[in-house]
Amino acid sequence: MLDAQTQPIPAFTRRGVRVPAIPGKAIAITGMRRTGKTTFLWQILSDRVAGGLPREAILYFNFDDERLSDMSAADLSSLVEEYYQLHPDWRDARRATFLLDEIQMIPGWERFARRLLDTEKVELFISGSSARMLSREVASSMRGRAMEARVFPFSFREYLRHQGREPASPDRLTKAARSVLMKDLRAYLVVGGFPEAQGADTRDRMELLRGYVDATLLRDVIERYAVSQPVALRHLTRHLLGSAAGLFSVHRYYNQLKSQGIPTSKDTLHAYLGHLEDAFLVHSVWLATDSERRRMSNPRKVYPADPGLIPIFDRSGRPQPGKALESAVLVELLRHGSEAGYVRTAEGFEVDFLVRRPEGKEQLIQVCAELDDKATRDREVRALLAAAKEHPRAHLALVTMTSESARDIPPAIRIYDAALWLLEPGLEQV
DSSP: OHHHHHOOOOOOOOOOOOOOOOTTOEEEEEOSTTSSHHHHHHHHHHHHHHTTOOGGGEEEEEOOOGGGTTOOHHHHHHHHHHHHHHOGGGTTTSOEEEEEETGGGSTTHHHHHHHHHHHSOEEEEEEOOTTTOOHHHHHHHTTTOEEEEEOOSOOHHHHHHHHTOOOSOGGGOOHHHHHHHHHHHHHHHHHOSOGGGTTOOHHHHHHHHHHHHHHIIIIIIIHHHTOSOHHHHHHHHHHHHHTTTEEEOHHHHHHHHHHTTOOOOHHHHHHHHHHHHHTTSEEEEOBOOSOHHHHHHSOEEEEESSGGGHHHHOSSOSOOHHHHHHHHHHHHHHHTTOEEEEEEOTTSOEEEEEEEOTTSOEEEEEEOSOOOSHHHHHHHHHHHHHHHHHOTTSEEEEEESOGGGOOSOOTTEEEEEHHHHHHSOSTTTO
């Protein structure tokens, strides 16, 4: 206990994670493996200390220790008693902060957490591996007593912050600074935002990220759900990550596996895709429609958790800045609590995202890495204008890395420089 309270705060890159501010709720820190959940707990601890809370009022405890392998829920209660024996003046008088990392290692932790909230005056944060700390399971096991704070890989802003190059005023950059920022963006779209991947050489980075995917499959899917067809699961994962931002149909993929002699069923593939989403490895975007039947009968678009995963699984062997940028845009939208679907118009044109912001505003966003080619510009504009007829409330946006090439664009469409959009993702301009 004393070791836990005297452990020095490690150095960290500040994260922009939104923490719900609802009194009386535990905060469950969730997210894919290796995105920095433990580090974010230390950030919370640091913020409480900076805000004037004495260190003695904060308990950080990590249960991922082989010496605690036999610990039970009853021992969790003993931990609380030991804390208050050390600091009796905090019990019932003032609110202490408990940060319990990897608590899912202890059977019965949910009942303990609910009881702790009911009987003690504490601010409670819990974190654990995505295998046992899924959003929907925390909600059900905590019976409405927990809310989620989700940790994503580094955003572009956090990536720059980690490198020590975060711009103070992105909208006031010189031409030279903008060129440097664009170079940074192109690097980010290749390297991605997993903290441990920063600064690694190409081979080490790719082996590291491939290991993350393998660990997620093994521990968060295969072991957790007792997967009976791991070959089909691995094929599915490689296909989804290798076809980032592409349309995916379970029916078509089932036929593809069948032609290769890989036995499975459509229901199994639906389940496996759901497991991959639960483990935060991929994100699905459905067709934006009020008809549930049309929504379910159309393919969905699937994106990786981080653009850094694309070069590992893409089979073309070529850079994929368009797919990477589209993936980064989606993750940024999710990070800010937006809902996104894709649009297919009556004429057959497609728009990448119909976005609904938390405050209810709508935006149609087309992502196009390069706008130098006139035919490409015309296609993107045509799709946006066609979609606007079906979604008249939505503002129109085109996000690109070559905004200087955006010529002859109708005034109804707002052009965003991709680097600046990722730093300030169009939230204030809608």
